[in-house]
Amino acid sequence: MQIFGELVKRYWNGELKNADTLNILAEDIKEKYNFKDEDIFFIKNHIRVAMGLDPRDKDNFQDEINIIKNSKEINQPIITKIDGPCEYCEEENCKCSEDCKYEAHIYKRNKGPVIVRNNCLNCGECVTTCNFGALADKIEFMPIIDLLKDENTTVYATVAPAIVGQFGEDVSMGQLRTALKLLGFKDMVEVALFADILTIKEAFEFTHLVKSKNDFFLTSCCCPIWFNLIKKNYPNLFEHMSPSVSPMIASGRFLKKLYKDIKVVFIAPCVAKKAEIKEPALKGAVDFVLNFRELNEIFKVLNINLKKLPGDEKDQASFAGRVYARTGGVSFSVKTVVNRLDPTRLIKLKAKKVDGVQGCKKILDDLSIGKDIGANFIEGMGCKGGCVGGPRTNINVDKATKIVNEFGEDSLIMTPFDNLNVMKILKQFGINRIEEIATNEKIAKLLTR
Structure with a gap:
């Protein structure tokens, strides 16, 4: 650094x-x-x-x-x-x-x-x-510096849900938005907003695919380590994997449909996201990735003191979308929507949450030999604690988890179904009812690998 x-x-x-x-x-x-x-x-x-x-x-x-x-x-x-x-x-x-x-x-x-x-x-x-x-x-x-200094280029920053608290407990997301604007970004968007959209999609996928006690569904596509671990090493399980893109990829695809000729930079807690944006099927959605430690160094050498900045606060995402940052967040989020879709459903969502490579490999090995794991919705995160435990974070995982939970609770929006920002975006694609996510071809193209 x-x-x-x-x-x-x-x-x-x-x-x-x-x-x-x-x-x-x-x-x-x-x-x-x-x-x-x-x-x-x-x-x-x-x-x-x-x-x-x-x-x-x-x-x-x-x-x-x-x-x-x-x-x-x-x-x-x-x-x-x-x-x-x-x-x-x-x-x-x-x-x-x-x-x-x-x-x-x-x-x-x-x-x-x-x-x-x-x-x-x-x-x-x-x-x-x-x-x-x-x-x-x-x-x-x-390359981002050149883009930010080019008056003819518009650059948006999309930030991972794990970013909250990474630059100081007393630094708000609004102050972080102000700091990014000082660097030259047009605006900062919470990727948790697109986690809300993907939560609804995965809830529909779960209700469609899990029809009996022997069926199971693998998520989370927000973690490229978990996704590629399955794709490369467990091809027999890959057919049970959600076809959804990650919230990061969704954010870039949606923003580039809503605003012409823009660039999108994702700010992440990990290294793997830098590789994810270069996958052939995903290329073009996000242009560059920075991690929290890199951004912290940038603020430091350019003398940007976040604590002294005014806060440009916005409530973009739900509690459910924001807790994608930690282990169990995806399972919680999808379950809230599944229960809303069909409260009388006989096959209930039973989640199993694993993190860290040993936990991920063990459950995948068990599934490969047909072992009953007592769950039909399996969430895997490559890092211990989830994204808050990523290799490029600025604070320890326990502290980060606590701050993420508190930030989620501060949201005025409880579940993705209650997020009016989701409907505001979807209406621009001709969707008037949230249930249409499951059938709209334009949206399916944006949210699928």
């Missing part, structure tokens, strides 16, 4: 224009943070990754600034290896010496970790546990 902060400050102020200015930045970082001369190659590659570029085997910068200025997206892979620091690592229990917890098989070798891409889920666990910076996820803010 320190290297990223130095990069942001200079690029924002127009000081980085060519390879020479990048080389000066690298030398300044070396001096400021007491690196050695032999570390300069490592520093330059971290600068490249902080720019959203791949590491190179070249000592000097060349065309990096031009590449960024002409780029419309940050290319895969998201998680990349940087040569050099592994030779200093003496940790006996280094994560690289074990199998990745998501079975991507990252091994410790002479020149550092090797990542098997077809297994990697971009969870970011390896990045956060490496103390030497041998692994890093590309940061997407450099």
Whole structure:
């Protein structure tokens, strides 16, 4: 983050224009943070990754600034290896010496970790546990700066439900909206609003697909780790997976239908979302992803003090949509709607909530062998505690969960069915009754993979 902060400050102020200015930045970082001369190659590659570029085997910068200025997206892979620091690592229990917890098989070798891409889920666990910076996820803010400074481009920020409290308990969502507008965003939209819409869709899917005691339904599509874990490793269960897109993808698709020629930036607690927006079936909905730690560094180096800003408060989402941020939130939300749709339904929604890879894998293994798990609605979240436990959060999971619950309770809207903002959006697509979500082709296209 320190290297990223130095990069942001200079690029924002127009000081980085060519390879020479990048080389000066690298030398300044070396001096400021007491690196050695032999570390300069490592520093330059971290600068490249902080720019959203791949590491190179070249000592000097060349065309990096031009590449960024002409780029419309940050290319895969998201998680990349940087040569050099592994030779200093003496940790006996280094994560690289074990199998990745998501079975991507990252091994410790002479020149550092090797990542098997077809297994990697971009969870970011390896990045956060490496103390030497041998692994890093590309940061997407450099192209965003150019968009924000372009008077002819409109950029919306959509924020994950887990964002509440991440920048201080006494910082309101309205103050965060003001801060993002100061950066140049047109507005900030709660992705929980689109979680409300997807909750209604998944409730209809559940009532349609779960007709007997042997039927079951897999969610949540809001977590790309859980989704890809099933898709890659449990093909026999994939047919039970909800076809819904994540609330993040829905937010981008809806906003781009409502407003022409806009850009959408999602602000997330995780690394995996950076990879999700690049999946072929989902590409184009969201242009870039920032995480909470990156945004915190941006505010810091640009001297934006959120606590001193006026709050531009809006009530966009329901209690149910806002608690998508923590384990059990999706199950609670869908159940409230299922009960509203048919209170006399004989097959009730019985939820099982699992989080963390061990919990996810265990329940998927049980389902694969036909074991009765006592539930027909299975919610999985890749991180412990749900999104509030993501690898790029600013506060611990227990504190974040408490704040999310309180923020949900503060909503004037209890369930997705009560959210007038949902109907306001749907009416612009010709829907006059909320039940039409299940049959409207335009909406189905926006909400389905």
